[in-house]
Each structure stands twice: as C-alpha cells, then as structure tokens.
Amino acid sequence: xxxxxxxxxxxxxxxxxxxxxxxxxxxxxxxxxxxxxxxxxxxxxxxxxxxxxxxxxxxxxxxxxxxxxxxxxxxxxxxxxxxxxxxxxxxxxxxxxxxxxxxxxxxxxxxxxxxxxxxxxxxxxxxxxxxxxxxxxxxxxxxxxxxxxxxxxxxxxxxxxxxxxxxxxxxxxxxxxxxxxxxxxxxxxxxxxxxxxxxxxxxxxxxxxxxxxxxxxxxxxxxxxxxxxxxxxxxxxxxxxxxxxxxxxxxxxxxxxxxxxxxxxxxxxxxxxxxxxxxxxxxxxxxxxxxxxxxxxxxxxxxxxxxxxxxxxx
Amino acid sequence: xxxxxxxxxxxxxxxxxxxxxxxxxxxxxxxxxxxxxxxxxxxxxxxxxxxxxxxxxxxxxxxxxxxxxxxxxxxxxxxxxxxxxxxxxxxxxxxxxxxxxxxxxxxxxxxxxxxxxxxxxxxxxxxxxxxxxxxxxxxxxxxxxxxxxxxxxxxxxxxxxxxxxxxxxxxxxxxxxxxxxxxxxxxxxxxxxxxxxxxxxxxxxxxxxxxxxxxxxxxxxxxxxxxxxxxxxxxxxxxxxxxxxxxxxxxxxxxxxxxxxxxxxxxxxxxxxxxxxxxxxxxxxxxxxxxxxxxxxxxxxxxxxxxxxxxxxx
Numbered sequence: 001x002x003x004x005x006x007x008x009x010x011x012x013x014x015x016x017x018x019x020x021x022x023x024x025x026x027x028x029x030x031x032x033x034x035x036x037x038x039x040x041x042x043x044x045x046x047x048x049x050x051x052x053x054x055x056x057x058x059x060x061x062x063x064x065x066x067x068x069x070x071x072x073x074x075x076x077x078x079x080x081x082x083x084x085x086x087x088x089x090x091x092x093x094x095x096x097x098x099x100x101x102x103x104x105x106x107x108x109x110x111x112x113x114x115x116x117x118x119x120x121x122x123x124x125x126x127x128x129x130x131x132x133x134x135x136x137x138x139x140x141x142x143x144x145x146x147x148x149x150x151x152x153x154x155x156x157x158x159x160x161x162x163x164x165x166x167x168x169x170x171x172x173x174x175x176x177x178x179x180x181x182x183x184x185x186x187x188x189x190x191x192x193x194x195x196x197x198x199x200x201x202x203x204x205x206x207x208x209x210x211x212x213x214x215x216x217x218x219x220x221x222x223x224x225x226x227x228x229x230x231x232x233x234x235x236x237x238x239x240x241x242x243x244x245x246x247x248x249x250x251x252x253x254x255x256x257x258x259x260x261x262x263x264x265x266x267x268x269x270x271x272x273x274x275x276x277x278x279x280x281x282x283x284x285x286x287x288x289x290x291x292x293x294x295x296x297x298x299x300x301x302x303x304x305x306x307x308x309x310x311x312x313x314x
Numbered sequence: 315x316x317x318x319x320x321x322x323x324x325x326x327x328x329x330x331x332x333x334x335x336x337x338x339x340x341x342x343x344x345x346x347x348x349x350x351x352x353x354x355x356x357x358x359x360x361x362x363x364x365x366x367x368x369x370x371x372x373x374x375x376x377x378x379x380x381x382x383x384x385x386x387x388x389x390x391x392x393x394x395x396x397x398x399x400x401x402x403x404x405x406x407x408x409x410x411x412x413x414x415x416x417x418x419x420x421x422x423x424x425x426x427x428x429x430x431x432x433x434x435x436x437x438x439x440x441x442x443x444x445x446x447x448x449x450x451x452x453x454x455x456x457x458x459x460x461x462x463x464x465x466x467x468x469x470x471x472x473x474x475x476x477x478x479x480x481x482x483x484x485x486x487x488x489x490x491x492x493x494x495x496x497x498x499x500x501x502x503x504x505x506x507x508x509x510x511x512x513x514x515x516x517x518x519x520x521x522x523x524x525x526x527x528x529x530x531x532x533x534x535x536x537x538x539x540x541x542x543x544x545x546x547x548x549x550x551x552x553x554x555x556x557x558x559x560x561x562x563x564x565x566x567x568x569x570x571x572x573x574x575x576x577x578x579x580x581x582x583x584x585x586x587x588x589x590x591x592x593x594x595x596x597x598x599x600x601x602x603x604x605x606x607x608x609x610x611x612x613x614x615x616x617x618x619x620x621x622x623x624x625x626x627x628x
Contacts, residue, residue: 171482
C-alpha cells in the first residue's frame with residue numbers, strides 16, 4: 001500500500017453547513033484542529049451543491065460511489081463526475097492519495113454526536129471502537145440494505161461518517177461544530193496511535209445494527225398520510241416496543257409500531273427519525289438492534305497495518 | 315368593498331412543509347379545521363418550489379409582492395408570475411376574491427408560535443390583538459425596513475403571518491402543525507366575531523417592534539467570520555444587553571453585543587436568530603423592542619368594517 005493522508009470531508013451534502021464552516025476555519029488557522037501529527041486533506045465534498053445550498057444537484061453524492069456507476073463512460077451526472085474526481089484526486093491510488101476517509105455530516109434528526117459505519121470492515125470497526133472508547137459515541141452499523149448503497153467512505157480502505165444533530169439544513173450552530181470537531185479529533189488520535197503500532201483497543205464495541213427502515217403511511221397518490229408521532233420525534237437511539245406510538249395521521253389517529261418477525265425479540269431502537277433528506281428516499285426512520293460485540297484483535301491489526309502508511313504533514 | 319373569503323396560504327416557501335401538510339389534510343377532511351363559519355380559500359403558495367423542495371425557484375415569493383415589480387410587463391421570473399397569478403385569483407379584486415390573507419410559515423429559529431405583522435394597518439393590529447388575547451402569542455412588528463419588502467399579506471386588505479419554530483426546513487413535525495392550526499383557528503375566531511360586529515378587543519397589544527437586523531461578521535471575501543454564539547442560539551424573544559455574547563469566531567473569540575444609539579435605552583430583544591433562509595439576506599438575527607400599546611377602538615372598527623364582507627362557505 002502506498003503512503004497516504006487522512007481525508008477529512010465536509011459538505012458532501014451541500015445544505016449541511018457545519019463541517020464546511022469548520023474546514024474553512026482549519027484552513028485559515030491550522031492550529032485550531034488537533035491533528036495528532038497526521039497529514040490531512042481537507043476536502044469540500046460537493047462544492048457545486050454547497051454553492052447552491054442544496055443537498056445535491058443531480059443525485060445524492062453520498063450514494064454515487066457505486067462501482068458500476070463509476071466505471072460507466074463519461075457520466076453526465078454532476079455528482080457522479082465529482083465522485084470520480086474525488087477518487088482520482090484522493091482515492092487510495094489517486095494523485096494525492098488518502099488511506100482513510102472521515103466524512104463529517106449533520107442531520108435534522110436528534111442523533112447527538114454519533115458515527116455511521118458501513119458494513120464490518122475490520123479497520124473501520126477498530127477505528128469506531130477507539131472513538132467510542134474516548135467519547136462514548138453511539139454507532140449506527142449500516143449493512144445489508146440494498147436500497148441504500150454507494151457511500152463515499154466505502155471507496156477508501158478505511159472510513160466512517162460522523163453524524164451530528166439535530167440541526168436544520170442550512171444552519172451553522174456552534175455546538176454542532178464543537179461536537180463534530182471532538183469526534184474528528186478522537187478519530188485522528190486513534191489513527192495516530194495505530195500508526196505507532198500502539199493501539200489500545202477496548203474490550204467491547206457497542207453497535208446499533210441496522211434492521212430495516214420504515215416509510216410513512218401513504219395515500220394512493222404517494223403523499224404522506226401521517227407524520228412521525230410527537231412521542232417518537234427526537235427520541236433517536238431509544239427503544240420502541242410493539243404497540244407504542246409510531247405515526248400520527250392528519251385525523252389524529254395514532255398508528256402503533258408493529259415489529260416484523262425479525263424485530264420482535266429484544267428491544268428495537270430507532271435512528272434517523274424524521275431526517276429531512278430521507279423523505280424522498282421513503283425513510284421516516286430506521287430500526288436497529290443494540291448489540292455489544294467483543295473487540296477482535298484482528299480489527300486492531302488491520303487498522304495498524306493500514307495506519308503505518310499514514311503520512312505526517314508536509 | 316366586494317364580498318370575499320379568507321385566504322389561508324401554506325408553502326409560500328417551498329421547503330416549509332408543515333402548513334402544506336395541514337392544507338392537504340383540511341382539503342381531505344374539512345371537519346378537521348374549526349373555521350368559525352367563514353368561507354376559506356386554502357392555497358398552496360408556491361407549488362413549483364414546493365414540488366422542488368426549495369424555498370423558491372427564482373426569487374423569494376414572499377418578497378415578490380412589490381407594486382413596481384407587479385406592474386412590470388411579462389415577468390420571466392417564476393415567483394413574480396406566481397405573485398401576479400395569486401392576486402388575479404384571490405386578490406381583493408380577483409376572480410375568487412379574498413379580503414384577508416393568513417400566511418402560515420415555519421422557521422428554523424426558536425420563535426415558538428408567533429405572529430409577524432407588517433406595518434401598522436389598523437385591521438391587522440385588531441386581528442393580531444385578538445389572537446394574542448386568545449393564545450398569548452408574541453408579535454413581531456416588522457416596519458421601516460427598506461431592505462425587506464414585498465410581503466404577500468401586504469397586498470390584501472388585512473393579513474398577517476403565522477410563524478412557528480424551530481423546525482428544520484423539509485421536516486413536518488406534529489407539534490409544529492398543532493401550533494399552526496391553533497393560531498389559524500384563533501384568527502378565524504377573531505374574524506368571525508368581527509364579522510358579526512361583536513369584536514371584543516383587549517385593553518392592550520404587546521408587540522416586539524423591529525429596530526434593525528444584524529449580519530454575521532464576515533471576511534473580506536464575504537464568507538462568515540463567526541457564528542451565532544451558543545449562549546444566543548435558541549433564545550428568541552429574550553433580551554440581549556450591551557456586552558452580552560452575540561457571535562463566536564472560529565478561533566473561539568466571543569463578540570459581544572454593541573447596541574446602536576437607538577437601541578441603547580431599555581431592553582432589546584432578538585428574533586429570528588439563525589434562521590436558515592436569512593443567511594443569504596445578510597440577517598443573523600433581528601433586534602426588537604417590546605412595547606405595550608393601548609388598543610385603539612379604530613382598529614376594531616377597521617376590522618369589523620372589512621370583516622362584515624366576509625363570506626360564509628359555499
């Protein structure tokens with residue numbers, strides 16, 4: 001593996017403004033970010049969408065990193081072109097290669113300061129475990145969802161999403177920025193430790209494993225027939241039991257939660273409740289199961305193997 | 315004055331979703347809205363922007379109702395065309411005339427359930443006073459601001475804005491909908507009372523009179539050099555004194571509030587703090603002074619004179 005840096009991305013979605021604000025501040029004053037001695041690439045994910053103040057122009061950039069799409073000839077789609085460009089620039093074989101991608105997002109859901117990990121790559125799990133050890137962040141493990149693929153971080157050897165909320169789209173809030181920075185600095189600390197071959201892993205990793213997503217009830221014409229129940233709004237990471245309020249119709253009728261067969265045993269917990277951008281994806285919230293996993297030494301070995309190729313600044 | 319209805323508008327901004335959700339619900343089930351026996355026109359303000367999920371397409375529809383612009387020949391601007399269309403349809407001399415415009419908005423600022431009144435038209439003040447008497451809503455009196463003009467409700471003989479928040483753009487929340495509906499029903503109750511010539515006015519009206527707006531500090535290139543201070547975020551309607559924290563720079567420096575000469579005596583209160591859509595207008599927050607005004611009988615007479623021409627349904 002060639003040597004490379006850590007890519008720190010903000011503004012993958014153009015209407016999420018907190019991380020781009022941080023990137024700009026760190027560019028002007030590098031001393032504001034504690035980088036643990038690692039070489040960083042600070043990257044505005046989707047500059048055109050950022051300029052327009054929109055999540056994306058043609059399609060969601062953070063669903064555009066699909067191998068088949070990337071291989072297609074001359075995409076007309078602006079996000080697909082940007083995805084190719086980012087890989088050509090900072091992909092592991094890019095001109096200024098990066099080995100790790102840390103993608104800073106915000107959400108309108110009350111997720112707090114949290115991580116999203118895609119699948120079970122050992123290095124990702126080691127990084128997430130180290131961050132959780134430091135800050136106690138909850139982790140949403142997203143996997144086995146054929147409807148949602150093509151995430152940016154999946155195209156780098158190691159990477160995860162920092163997801164902070166609630167904050168409206170288009171709004172910068174100092175507390176959201178502070179949380180994002182804390183998460184990033186924890187990640188860099190873990191990576192620096194791994195780079196020295198001195199990674200101290202925790203005993204266990206707590207994840208919220210993705211079970212599936214629920215859409216709002218809809219009329220025949222596709223328009224919503226209900227909204228998230230006020231007793232569910234803002235209660236991300238909390239358990240939801242069979243029969244508990246889930247949605248509320250315009251007529252005031254409460255629609256309770258009916259778990260499916262594979263969701264029935266043990267507490268199910270909801271995440272990304274009423275995230276603004278997921279309405280168009282048909283997602284009102286996602287369901288997870290909280291699980292405590294023993295941390296495997298192989299995860300740390302994978303992260304250390306990769307991190308020893310991380311460059312220092314300059 | 316010809317007879318007319320009450321126009322209830324939602325979705326004047328296409329990314330404010332709560333009022334359009336209510337309009338759709340009331341169209342399907344008219345009994346869900348207590349209309350106090352008044353004939354209503356339920357109007358989606360900017361259907362094209364609503365379909366696109368954006369505040370507007372070409373320019374802010376709620377700054378497009380400027381007489382000079384409306385008189386210009388054949389506007390190419392889509393919002394200007396929509397403004398003309400709304401006036402032709404439901405203006406006081408329109409094909410299905412309306413005498414009162416109630417424009418339901420939401421905001422990312424922590425405004426609670428509130429009203430915005432533009433200027434000091436007697437009928438508007440009577441309507442606002444009656445709503446405040448019923449629900450205790452705070453009122454933002456917007457006037458003498460040459461930078462912000464062309465509001466929809468100003469083109470109708472009587473009208474005001476219901477402004478509810480905080481809620482992210484693109485998100486429907488049951489509590490926001492409930493507050494919007496309560497405010498609308500209170501307005502209709504006041505109008506129905508005025509229609510019968512039986513308006514009971516309160517003794518006083520409390521307003522927050524607009525003093526001016528503040529932009530974020532900016533770098534030479536126009537980019538923000540600070541964000542709203544975390545101790546100011548979410549504190550709409552609260553007083554802010556000289557020297558109190560206002561903004562926070564990326565370097566962590568607190569910028570205190572320096573009142574101008576006309577803001578120095580008595581408490582100044584901030585509204586629309588960190589509203590997402592106002593960044594492009596150069597407004598980080600607006601300053602007001604809270605004042606208690608004696609309610610004038612002439613206000614009620616103006617509202618009753620107008621309301622006696624309000625139609626019943628059908």
